[in-house]
Amino acid sequence: MVQAAYALIVEKGFEGLRTREVAERVGMNSATLHYYFPTKEALIQGVVHHLMQELKTSRTTVDESAGALERLRAEFADIRVRLKEAPDQLVVLTELAVRAWRDPAIAGILSYLDQGWHNHLVSILRAGVVEKTFRSDLDLDATADSMMSQLRGIGYQSKLEHGKLETLIDQIGEQIERWVLAPAAGKSPRKRP
Amino acid sequence: MVQAAYALIVEKGFEGLRTREVAERVGMNSATLHYYFPTKEALIQGVVHHLMQELKTSRTTVDESAGALERLRAEFADIRVRLKEAPDQLVVLTELAVRAWRDPAIAGILSYLDQGWHNHLVSILRAGVVEKTFRSDLDLDATADSMMSQLRGIGYQSKLEHGKLETLIDQIGEQIERWVLAPAAGKSPRKRP
Amino acid sequence: MVQAAYALIVEKGFEGLRTREVAERVGMNSATLHYYFPTKEALIQGVVHHLMQELKTSRTTVDESAGALERLRAEFADIRVRLKEAPDQLVVLTELAVRAWRDPAIAGILSYLDQGWHNHLVSILRAGVVEKTFRSDLDLDATADSMMSQLRGIGYQSKLEHGKLETLIDQIGEQIERWVLAPAAGKSPRKRP
Amino acid sequence: MVQAAYALIVEKGFEGLRTREVAERVGMNSATLHYYFPTKEALIQGVVHHLMQELKTSRTTVDESAGALERLRAEFADIRVRLKEAPDQLVVLTELAVRAWRDPAIAGILSYLDQGWHNHLVSILRAGVVEKTFRSDLDLDATADSMMSQLRGIGYQSKLEHGKLETLIDQIGEQIERWVLAPAAGKSPRKRP
DNA sequence: GATGAATGAGCATTCATTCAT
């Protein structure tokens, strides 16, 4: 039900979301749909919450004991996996982001999500600074924000052909690493094992 | 007329665009509007072309003789100026980008625009490499793409408060410069092997 | 159950009567309501019968041995009391009267009620004529009908402020008495003791 | 258009008024109806104003120079004529009166109408007192109100068979005259010349 | 060129009623 709506949004966008069609896909009367979601808005909220759940469960697992760099790379890996296996998430998220411009309810939810992401990134960066893997003069908040913006930029293009996206992520990942890493003495830190 | 539609899209998004309201704002009958733009799609095309024109005329002027770095910085300056003086352009552009996912006509136009932008960036980067300001091993296409993605990521947030956006651009600008610049002789920490 | 419907009709009229809301107020499922009243019409019938019961039990008590004038005045007193203590009855009755125009079932019930009222009034009037308190040339049926019409007129305004209604009843009561009473020799018949 | 709605209300009451059906009767698309009356409420307002117009134009004409009694009788004659020739007016008016209980907009219009009627009656009564046709101790306001209530009571029964209504009006008319007229010296005031 | 009027196809939502449990 929520998933039918979800799929429909992926296909036709919020603009093309029709309660009738959602009901039809689930194989129920449109009145029945309204029995569960009294209003279209409520249905959308359902979709939003569904998406939130999916976004919260990260796609990649890292040891808590892992180093900051590894955890940072995991972030990129996460996006990479999502882009490949569940690009729909990014699609809906983007539609949501645009809709949030005019819908305070969605804006609220999204900003809550962003806050969590921001904090998560900051904690990684801070850990990196502490363990001296990352530059000591790193502006944690600003760097987290710029990372988010860059990753978002990628997400916004989730309909691109996959190959191009891979290259994009790699390049931006490297760029960020180069930005973040402490200048190592003698050997290059940015080589991947 | 096109401008009224443009303004309406900024205010309410594509979803909230009504031919009647556009006509009303111009002070004409909605039938008259349909005389000029036989279909809503045509009107949107008009808006798209209008936007294209505005996007093409860059907001910052640089000497043709300027160095590559200067020209690169001008790109960022351009976004910064737009974000301040004409954020509407970015708003509509973003809406358009999302709509392009399902509308091949718009997708075509946008990809044409992107092509132009890509080529422009590549030419800057190539110049930088030639004049040895930029790294000689730079992947021109990939770097141009990543720049575009990053700048787009910023544009997508054009409704953010202006202060935060400034910081964002600065940070990303610096990041890209660090990525692109040739290692100065002797003490560059960001050296590639 | 019937009372919940009754109350709802008072609040929102027949137009605003929803089976779901009735069930809700009784604290039961709307399906259960339909178990007892298979149709909305049936529920309304229930309300009608409930109202009939309440209307039949007069609000004022008079000795059977009382004089015709006294019994006539009791009729007015009855309305006056109802208007004060149970205006809802008149409200529902009025709604019902209007509905009866198109609903023969209700029309039947109401006309039965009217018949009873008519006969009751006629019996009072006849008694008055017999005991010579009332004019001998009184047209019993016509007078009863006109009384009913006048009292109904009052009932139809049961949402008026109470003070005005009191005055109205008094005035009309006096008027009817003046009409009905036999011309007394020498003194004015319309003075109340 | 308004007339179709008017007719529909007469037939099925406000409860049975459907914009679609109104449009259908006029032979137009229901969207066209909404072009003229953007909302159902607006359509009803149209009906109300139409009715007001019809109610204002009295059905009987009396010389301005006529005596108070004659003018009073004209009032009754007016109702009698309406009841015969345009009972619909009374039907709709009654529906309106009931609806006014919950709809302030209609309540306002109706109370405005009542005010006019009240003033009109008072002016007749006052004239009668001045010319000494009517009792000098007449409470003008109260009498006007009671007359209105009584006439309304008749209107509320406008679906009755015509014969009964005639009798009703006559009886109540006589009653009111008896109430209002100054006691003539020597002969009964209720005899009609 | 311009417009008032008209319209078809839809849309979210409502509501009395039904049905399996």
Place this chain on the structure above:
DNA sequence: AATGAATGAATGCTCATTCAT
């Protein structure tokens, strides 16, 4: 007896588009 879930048939209203003038 009771109920959660389901449903068909509306219902008021919207909107891009068309058409006669």
